[in-house]
Amino acid sequence: MPAVSAIEVTGLEREFPGGIRAVDGVDLEVAEGEIYAFLGPNGAGKTTTVRMLTTLLRPTGGSARVAGHDVVSEAGQVRRAIGVALQEAALDPLMTGRELIELQATLHGIPRAEAGRRGEALLDRVGLSEAAGRRVGGYSGGMRRRLDLASALVHEPRVLFLDEPTTGLDPVSRKGIWEEVSALNREGTTVFLTTQYLEEADQLANRVGIIARGGIVAEGTPASLKAEIGNPHLEIGLVDGSPETAAQVCRAFGRPLPERDGKVLLELEGGAGDVAQVVRALDEAGILVESLELVEPTLDDVFVAKTGEHIEEEASG
Amino acid sequence: MADALRVVAALGRRSVRQTFRRPQLVAPILIFPTLLLAVQTGGAASAVDLPGFPAVNGFLDFMLAGAMLQAALLAGNTGGIALAVDLEMGFADRLFASPISRYAIVLGRLAGTATLGVATAIWFIAIGLIFGVEFEQGVVGMLTMVIFVSLCALVFGALSSAIALYTGQASVVQGLFPLVFVILFLSSAFFPAELMLEPAASIAEYNPLSFIATGVRDQVIGGLDAAVLAETLGAIALVGAISFALSAVALRRRLRIG
Amino acid sequence: MTAASPAAVRPIGFRGGLGMVRALVRRSANEILRVPGAAIPGVLAPTIFFLGLNAAFGNLTQLSGFTTDEYQSFIIPISMLQGAGFTGAATGVNLARDIEQGWFDRLLASPAPRPVLLAGMVVSASLRALIPATFLLGVGFLIGVNWPGAAGLLLALVLVMGTGAIAACWGVMIALRFRSQAAAPLMQSGMFVLVLTTTAYAPLELLQGWLAEIARINPLTQVVEAARQGFIEGAVVWSETWPGLLALAGMLSVLGALALRGMHHTSDH
Numbered sequence: 030m031p032a033v034s035a036i037e038v039t040g041l042e043r044e045f046p047g048g049i050r051a052v053d054g055v056d057l058e059v060a061e062g063e064i065y066a067f068l069g070p071n072g073a074g075k076t077t078t079v080r081m082l083t084t085l086l087r088p089t090g091g092s093a094r095v096a097g098h099d100v101v102s103e104a105g106q107v108r109r110a111i112g113v114a115l116q117e118a119a120l121d122p123l124m125t126g127r128e129l130i131e132l133q134a135t136l137h138g139i140p141r142a143e144a145g146r147r148g149e150a151l152l153d154r155v156g157l158s159e160a161a162g163r164r165v166g167g168y169s170g171g172m173r174r175r176l177d178l179a180s181a182l183v184h185e186p187r188v189l190f191l192d193e194p195t196t197g198l199d200p201v202s203r204k205g206i207w208e209e210v211s212a213l214n215r216e217g218t219t220v221f222l223t224t225q226y227l228e229e230a231d232q233l234a235n236r237v238g239i240i241a242r243g244g245i246v247a248e249g250t251p252a253s254l255k256a257e258i259g260n261p262h263l264e265i266g267l268v269d270g271s272p273e274t275a276a277q278v279c280r281a282f283g284r285p286l287p288e289r290d291g292k293v294l295l296e297l298e299g300g301a302g303d304v305a306q307v308v309r310a311l312d313e314a315g316i317l318v319e320s321l322e323l324v325e326p327t328l329d330d331v332f333v334a335k336t337g338e339h340i341e342e343e344a345s346g
Numbered sequence: 347m348a349d350a351l352r353v354v355a356a357l358g359r360r361s362v363r364q365t366f367r368r369p370q371l372v373a374p375i376l377i378f379p380t381l382l383l384a385v386q387t388g389g390a391a392s393a394v395d396l397p398g399f400p401a402v403n404g405f406l407d408f409m410l411a412g413a414m415l416q417a418a419l420l421a422g423n424t425g426g427i428a429l430a431v432d433l434e435m436g437f438a439d440r441l442f443a444s445p446i447s448r449y450a451i452v453l454g455r456l457a458g459t460a461t462l463g464v465a466t467a468i469w470f471i472a473i474g475l476i477f478g479v480e481f482e483q484g485v486v487g488m489l490t491m492v493i494f495v496s497l498c499a500l501v502f503g504a505l506s507s508a509i510a511l512y513t514g515q516a517s518v519v520q521g522l523f524p525l526v527f528v529i530l531f532l533s534s535a536f537f538p539a540e541l542m543l544e545p546a547a548s549i550a551e552y553n554p555l556s557f558i559a560t561g562v563r564d565q566v567i568g569g570l571d572a573a574v575l576a577e578t579l580g581a582i583a584l585v586g587a588i589s590f591a592l593s594a595v596a597l598r599r600r601l602r603i604g
Numbered sequence: 605m606t607a608a609s610p611a612a613v614r615p616i617g618f619r620g621g622l623g624m625v626r627a628l629v630r631r632s633a634n635e636i637l638r639v640p641g642a643a644i645p646g647v648l649a650p651t652i653f654f655l656g657l658n659a660a661f662g663n664l665t666q667l668s669g670f671t672t673d674e675y676q677s678f679i680i681p682i683s684m685l686q687g688a689g690f691t692g693a694a695t696g697v698n699l700a701r702d703i704e705q706g707w708f709d710r711l712l713a714s715p716a717p718r719p720v721l722l723a724g725m726v727v728s729a730s731l732r733a734l735i736p737a738t739f740l741l742g743v744g745f746l747i748g749v750n751w752p753g754a755a756g757l758l759l760a761l762v763l764v765m766g767t768g769a770i771a772a773c774w775g776v777m778i779a780l781r782f783r784s785q786a787a788a789p790l791m792q793s794g795m796f797v798l799v800l801t802t803t804a805y806a807p808l809e810l811l812q813g814w815l816a817e818i819a820r821i822n823p824l825t826q827v828v829e830a831a832r833q834g835f836i837e838g839a840v841v842w843s844e845t846w847p848g849l850l851a852l853a854g855m856l857s858v859l860g861a862l863a864l865r866g867m868h869h870t871s872d873h
Binding site for chain 2: 662814
């Protein structure tokens with residue numbers, strides 16, 4: 030059964046005055062019921078793409094269809110089918126949480142009584158029932174994101190767009206948002222999210238599109254992307270003795286990689302199961318091991334392989 | 347001493363740069379007074395026909411001084427707002443934590459305000475020349491106007507700074523904008539005091555700003571009068587003494603409280 | 605909640621649109637109702653100008669050409685319209701702030717039609733314009749402004765609301781063009797100039813030079829004269845009223861169309 034496309038993008042381009050091509054020919058397709066993550070560093074074109082897909086920005090080239098409607102010629106219909114939670118959780122500090130959700134509902138043409146009912150249900154769902162009567166100005170960052178998410182859902186959208194939904198949140202709040210997004214997806218909502226966090230893409234997404242400098246450099250499920258890069262590698266810290274000798278010993282199990290911080294790096298051709306044998310071999314050669322770390326390939330490794338740069342400046346998430 | 351002057355100059359340059367980089371700050375100082383000058387000159391032009399109106403070639407001759415003072419006062423207020431913003435944002439703390447004199451910090455901003463005063467005076471003199479105003483006292487008179495106007499900006503800037511230092515809130519200083527207009531309207535800046543309605547006319551007679559306005563205006567329409575010059579400088583000195591004293595007190599209080 | 609059958613995608617009908625306008629107006633009322641002192645600058649500025657102009661230029665009425673010797677009655681409509689202009693400019697500044705902070709995106713991404721979003725801003729501005737106008741009237745009557753009669757008062761308030769709407773269209777247009785609060789002076793000075801280049805300070809015969817020419821062709825002059833009738837003559841006549849209403853309608857159409865065009869071009873940025 031062919032999957033219905035929730036999002037179809039062909040050759041999408043956006044050029045800004047001055048010749049800056051923020052989005053330079055993006056093709057992608059998101060099936061209904063999928064969670065698709067756009068992963069890339071700042072300035073890669075993630076937000077610009079989302080703005081075009083949510084009808085906030087007109088493409089300068091290419092085309093896109095969301096929920097079966099063209100984003101330019103059928104913008105009104107697109108807006109009725111999508112829910113949007115953008116980067117800045119832009120909320121009016123003078124309104125209460127409840128008022129905000131009700132306003133959003135009214136803007137979607139939902140009648141008063143229905144709006145109130147749905148608003149309460151959603152506030153309850155994201156855990157803001159108690160705070161609903163307080164002004165948004167007093168909410169914490171995590172609360173604002175949750176309210177933003179709730180108000181994006183008030184009209185039961187088919188496709189949900191989340192632009193960096195957990196940037197700046199503490200780990201607990203972040204997990205909460207992930208759980209909520211997963212639950213929504215289980216209920217059938219298609220989710221398109223952008224992120225610069227590897228773990229977020231890895232954990233949440235069915236498929237990941239890695240974007241750099243306005244174009245997609247790799248696309249696939251997190252597992253397949255990492256498998257493309259290949260095997261895990263071992264980082265061996267020695268007590269003393271030369272790294273070269275250790276590397277010689279390990280050569281039987283894999284390909285030595287350029288050393289880093291005095292550690293021997295070894296790509297394990299046989300996979301993680303060979304770790305025990307490496308340790309035994311080093312032991313037999315009389316080389317004392319101080320530390321041993323098995324590093325699985327990450328999406329960052331995929332990014333590095335495709336672009337030569339890291340997504341994040343330092344490991345985080 | 348040389349160091350202190352250098353600091354004052356550097357901070358002064360910063361505050362001038364800040365002002366010209368943001369339209370919201372430049373507009374009240376140059377654009378609004380110019381617009382007001384234009385409409386009031388056109389709209390109330392027939393005032394010159396009122397019995398008792400001083401002898402002028404046109405209403406612009408009279409109004410020019412008012413526009414300059416309006417700009418000067420607003421420049422002073424803008425300086426105070428900028429100082430309050432520095433305090434709110436913590437930039438002032440950075441300055442206070444450095445080894446420069448506390449007074450240099452405030453003086454730096456005032457130096458900037460005085461420079462803006464000079465700029466506005468030159469601007470309006472240019473406008474006057476373009477629109478055919480004859481400056482009775484010639485170039486010396488124009489120079490005198492520039493000095494008076496910039497001193498006026500300075501002393502009002504000190505007053506505004508005092509409030510900024512005392513409250514630490516930009517919104518409070520911003521709220522003084524209307525007060526500037528109250529002071530201007532209750533003086534002879536826009537109209538001869540004798541021809542105003544009571545009780546404004548009486549207030550205008552004693553308002554120091556009226557003396558300053560007369561001193562500036564005489565360079566355009568009047569003769570060289572030592573008494574008038576003395577009164578103008580006296581008024582500036584009086585307001586200056588009060589405002590600098592208030593600033594000093596407010597600064598010491600802020601440094602004490604932190 | 606399933607995504608397979610989304611909420612019935614009902615077309616946004618007239619009643620739906622009205623509901624949206626009402627909700628948007630209510631939201632913008634928050635700023636005055638929930639921020640103590642937010643309304644003060646907008647009310648204070650025209651009042652001070654009113655009292656100051658009266659004190660300074662009050663004796664202009666001695667000149668022949670004035671049909672009244674009460675300058676305060678002559679200029680109170682000006683101050684009321686200035687208040688409306690200021691209110692409309694503030695609408696533009698608020699929009700610029702909403703754009704800068706991303707709130708406006710939320711409205712744009714919703715199915716609320718662009719004209720409805722604009723109507724929300726314009727209607728709220730025209731209602732808010734009544735605040736400084738009412739305060740001014742209070743102060744004015746205290747210092748001896750003539751009672752304009754019920755019709756005169758009603759007409760003046762209608763013209764104030766219309767001017768507030770025009771000013772809001774102007775402010776919105778500028779906000780959408782520059783997308784920054786730095787454009788605030790442009791919004792404010794535009795209305796400032798519009799109101800004061802009319803028969804603001806004196807009747808047409810007493811204006812001189814370029815201002816006389818501009819006042820002659822400035823459509824707001826008709827609005828000023830229409831609003832002024834009640835305060836000067838105590839009664840209103842149709843022949844002096846319809847030019848003002850027509851001018852208002854004309855300016856609203858032009859500026860409204862420009863503002864709407866700006867709304868449609870928001871996706872160009």
